[in-house]
Amino acid sequence: MTHSEVSGRMIKWTIELGEYNIEYKPRVAIKAQALSDFLSEMIQPEEEEVWRVFVDGTSSLVGCGVGVVIISPPGENIKLALRIDSRVTNNEAEYEAVLAGIRAAWEVGASRIILYSDSQLITQQIKGVYEAKDDRMLKYLQLIRAQAEIFADWSIEQIPREENGEADALAKMAASLLEVSTREVLHVSRLILSTEEEISPVPEDS
Template identity: 35%
Template structure:
């Protein structure tokens, strides 16, 4: 109930409310209930009484209207494994949104199955991407077993692969978004080459790693020698 209406219309008041009514009686007050205001009335009032300002503030401008494209922040990850009589290796290729390539090769000096090696490569890729500060990642692999198991399409029946799945789920929490895509082996050549390189090479016992730099040359070496001469 409206308090002013209560004071003016209640017949018997006592104490503090009576004093309030007495104080208000010296003013010529009359209670009138509030009526709803139609939107058209407000619009007509604003149209009849425009506000004149010399400085017009443009509140509808777009400060970034010159930006035509927002850079995608999704990174791409390719992983693969390779094994032969020389050993087993895994390869990972991480590509930034700007096209920068980060290759990683690791030789596995322990007994491992092909499926477990694929999981090792996938884990290596997730760990490497996390160290680079990647938040959104698209994972590409040519192992249908790994891709379908990590996405939940297939159940993991092997007890030896279950710990890999648990580790992957733990690493996925470090990213904002992780998506998995299966691709044919012929489209995963770079990661396949990195894994084969790691499998074929023999790293001396006194070394933990061997750096490698692969460059592209478009002309024979003697051309550069002639130019230098």
């Protein structure tokens, strides 16, 4: 501003613009909510990345349990060990694990997921490759497909047992717990069997 050429230019513009009665007002601060609304309207979010959900269920003489490991797109792990208070078969425990994985993934905000299970029967029945003839298995399939519709995109894949070791360990730990504790993993609790609340007997004429 001290340079003579710049000062002269400023004086010239001041004289020429003076006839228009221009009034200067400082910009006020933008409220946080207004800025948030503006950004949500103007900026289109990128397609959400896929969350990975590893599930496993186990049934043994000591008890029945479910293990779930959720891995977010940035790589954060969420681990759940759920003890089933009812006696179930191994296949039912596997189905309970899938349901627990679906519900947990939705609770943490995932909209696109890939479920991983080491059970060939369960994964192929959910995909429709194998036919489920047992009434309870049919009810599980209906419940899983209905609940999975909340996601923008989902799928299930079979993986080797050695690649599902963490979920398997959580399921076995939950099954063996006589008293449920929250110290071992992020979430350990008792699981009310889905068949008791949501899977009613299939009518004979259905």
